[in-house]
Amino acid sequence: LVYAARGVLSVHTERGTSIVPANRVAWTPAEYPHRHRAHGHTDMRIVFLPPSLARLLPGHPAVFMVSDLAREILLTLTGPRNYDRAARDWDRAARARLRRVLVDELHEAHEQPLQLPEPHDDRLQAVAQVLYEQPADSTSLAELGQRTGASARTLSRLFRNELGMTFYEWRTQLRIYHALVLLADGHDTTHVAHACGWANPSSFIAAFANIIGTTPGRYRT
Numbered sequence: 001l002v003y004a005a006r007g008v009l010s011v012h013t014e015r016g017t018s019i020v021p022a023n024r025v026a027w028t029p030a031e032y033p034h035r036h037r038a039h040g041h042t043d044m045r046i047v048f049l050p051p052s053l054a055r056l057l058p059g060h061p062a063v064f065m066v067s068d069l070a071r072e073i074l075l076t077l078t079g080p081r082n083y084d085r086a087a088r089d090w091d092r093a094a095r096a097r098l099r100r101v102l103v104d105e106l107h108e109a110h111e112q113p114l115q116l117p118e119p120h121d122d123r124l125q126a127v128a129q130v131l132y133e134q135p136a137d138s139t140s141l142a143e144l145g146q147r148t149g150a151s152a153r154t155l156s157r158l159f160r161n162e163l164g165m166t167f168y169e170w171r172t173q174l175r176i177y178h179a180l181v182l183l184a185d186g187h188d189t190t191h192v193a194h195a196c197g198w199a200n201p202s203s204f205i206a207a208f209a210n211i212i213g214t215t216p217g218r219y220r221t
Contacts, residue, residue, distance in 0.1 A: 001049065001102075002026045003066070003074045007042025008180040011035075013061050016117035019177045020063060021212060021219065024112060025074065027062045030054065034061065040184025045078035053103045058111070065112040065213070070105040073098050114211065116173050117163040123150040124158050131171060135178040136197035141167045171197075176211050179204070180219075189216045 002009060002020065009020040013034045020026045028034050030051075038044055049057070066074070077098055119125050126148040131137055142152040150158075159167045175196040182192045193204035208216050 001047040001074070001106075002028070002036060003045045003047070003071075003078075004038070005043040005045055005075060007038060007040045007044075007184045009042060009044060010037045010039065010177070011061065011063075012037070015061060016115055017177075018061065018063050019114040019116060019173075019180060021114070021180050023066055023213060023219075024063050024114065025066050025070065025106070027057050027064065027106070029057070029059055029061070032061060039181040040186070042184065045074055047074060047077050047099070047102070049099060049103065053099060056103050056107055062111050063114060064106050064109045067105055067109065070102055070109075073102045073105070077102070112213075114173065114176070116177055117165075117170070119158075119162060121158050121162055123148045123155065124162060127155060127167075128174075131174055135175050136195055138197055172207060172211070176208060179208060179216070180212075183216055183220050192216065 002011065003025045004020055004022050006022060008022070009026065011018045011020055011026045011028065011034055013028070013032065018026055036044070064070075077095060119128050127141075127144045130139070130144060130147070140152075141155055145152045145155050148155075156167060159165060159170060163170055165173075175198075179192050179196045182195060183189075187195070189205065190201050193201045196204065198204035198207070205215055208219075212219060
């Protein structure tokens with residue numbers, strides 16, 4: 001389990017990129033290739049689960065919303081006492097109980113993925129590269145298709161079939177990802193809204209709250 005007590009993480013697997021802000025926790029099963037990247041001033045916490053508990057969680061990478069209780073358990077399990085050998089040995093039974101409660105919390109939670117699937121088709125990769133570099137680019141899918149040699153209909157079909165979402169859904173996920181990174185770097189809501197392609201802060205706040213579950217201002221706090 002990987003949790004950002006502060007900042008934002010991205011977890012990369014063959015399924016794509018999962019964005020993990022401070023109100024979510026990422027689960028990666030054993031022997032599943034992955035890598036993490038921290039954005040901004042990030043306080044990353046990692047909890048390893050024994051096989052007896054790991055099998056109660058999904059057999060694939062997943063992202064869960066963190067309850068208040070789960071957050072406190074994650075912070076306790078990764079707090080300063082973990083670096084004190086005597087305290088760690090004395091608390092072994094207590095830590096095992098906390099891990100069981102944590103898994104119970106996650107087992108009951110719904111997966112809340114903030115997923116940015118990675119395209120494999122060359123034409124989708126070309127479109128994605130434009131928006132990776134300029135998330136505020138509002139060029140239509142038809143115009144992007146002219147640059148990549150594919151019609152808007154073809155690109156639209158590829159987005160649905162390969163990535164499981166529409167072009168506009170994918171672009172919104174990408175923009176929210178960049179917004180989280182900018183917020184973690186300390187930028188204010190107005191700057192982030194314009195830098196990520198929203199015409200005004202209010203529309204950005206609405207989109208952000210719809211996906212993340214809180215406003216940008218509260219998220220920064």
